[in-house]
Amino acid sequence: MITTNGLTKVYRSQDREVRALDDVDLHVRQGEVFGVVGTSGAGKSTLIRCVNLLERPTSGTVTVDGVELTALSGSEQRAGRELRAARQRIGMVFQHFNLLSSRTVQDNVELPLEIIGLDRRERRRKAAELLDLVGLADKARSYPGQLSxxxxxxxxxxxxxxxxxxxxxSDEATSALDPETTRSILRLLRELNQQLGLTVLLITHEMEVIKSVCDSAALMRGGRVVEAGQLTDLLADGHSRIARDLFPLGDFGTGGDPERTVLEITFQGDAPAQPFVSQLARTYQIDINILGAAVETIAGRLVGRMRVELPGSHTDNVVPIGYLRQQGLQVDVLDLSNGAAA
Structure with missing residues (x-):
């Protein structure tokens, strides 16, 4: 549904050049909620503004719903009409709401319908439907200043x-909201995604947003996408930075004792309900030390990560590790020299 290839955006001034996006390739599938996460200055907001061409990329292509937007130029009348038509198929939610304070809630929702020339009666009907959809049917005559x-x-x-x-x-649509309101807005976005078949691309700096609503995600640093994929695939990858940020287990158990084996176990679906730790301990008569664990519902599936310590070296534990993998678990042996999965 959304594809970028080699997307680059460079801002130039008289004595400086800033590469906000650097050769970004991204693919968002139809009907999914895709999150782009990163710290301030990573290029997230520039990316989303280039997707709907509020910012024109320096190079590269943007394709949305089969239309290559970057091939359309606003300088020619026909191409300009095509670009406007393509943009109408893309909705945008801003961090700071961008509502007109002098217009009622109803009139704010009607504004884009006025711009495309819809008659007053149809505008009223459409706006009323949308306000009901987002749970604000009773606020139609209120003004933005009267709202939370x-x-x-x-x-x-x-x-x-x-x-x-x-x-x-969605460009940081929840960053100005308190945690409970954030959760309600994320639930609404997921409901709209499911009810309307919307493809949602959201920008955030919060891993909790990725965890609670996204099907897929990308991590941006320095204007580049350094990791991307479906969350279930990323969580099964012991080297995934997104997975480690979603399930932080700290540094406990990474001291480097050669007579101990530290495992990181990722489990999904039905696996969290299975007592695999106690089964392993009984089957092989070994003492298992649980160093950390986290379980969450991600993309509608129960997912978790656990760090455990077994007595003996890696060689001593080949059979128990094989047993865990036979249970359908992702098992990585932690490299104690740098705290990463081997």
Whole structure:
């Protein structure tokens, strides 16, 4: 649904050049919620603005719903019309709501419908439907100043849906909200994704957002995508930085004792319900030290990571490790010299 190839954005001034995006390749599948996570300055917001061409890339291509937007130029009348039509299929939700304070909630949602020339009666009907969809039917005559932050963001989402988009872009839509309101907005985005078949691309600096709502994710650093994939695949990869940030187990158990073997175990689906630790201990008569564990529901599946310590060297524990893998578990032997999975 959304594909970027070699996407690069360079900002130039008289004495300086900033490469905000550096050869970014990204693929977002139709109907999924895809999160892009990274610290401030990683290039996340520039990426999302290039996806709908609010920022025109320096080089590379952007394709949305089969239309290569970067091939359309606003300088020619026909291409300009094509670009505007393509943008109508892309909704955008902003961090700071961007509502007009002098217009009611209803009128704010109607604004994009006015711009495309829809008649007043149809605008009213459509806006009422959207406000009901986001749970604000009773706030139609209120003004933005009378709303909470979460309610303002719901208005922003309703407005973004006015053009019946196939893609919804969210630029740090929850970063200005408290935790409980953040959770409610994320639940709403997931519901809209499922009810309307929307493809959602969201930008965030919070791993909790990725954990609670996303099917796939990408990690950005220095204008580049350094890791991307479906969350279930990333969590099964012992070297995944996203997985380690989602399930931080700390440094406990990485001291480097050659007479101990430290394992990191990733489990998904039905595996968390299985008592594999106690079964392993009984089967091989070994003492197992649990150093850390975390279990969450990710992309609708129960997923977890656990760090355990077994007595003896790696060679001594080949059979117990094989037993765990036979149970369908992802097992990585921790390299105690650097704390990474071997």
């Amino acid at each position: 932050g979460g309610q303002k963001q719901r208005v922003g989402i309703a407005r973004a849906l006015a053009g019946d988009p196939k893609v919804l872009l």
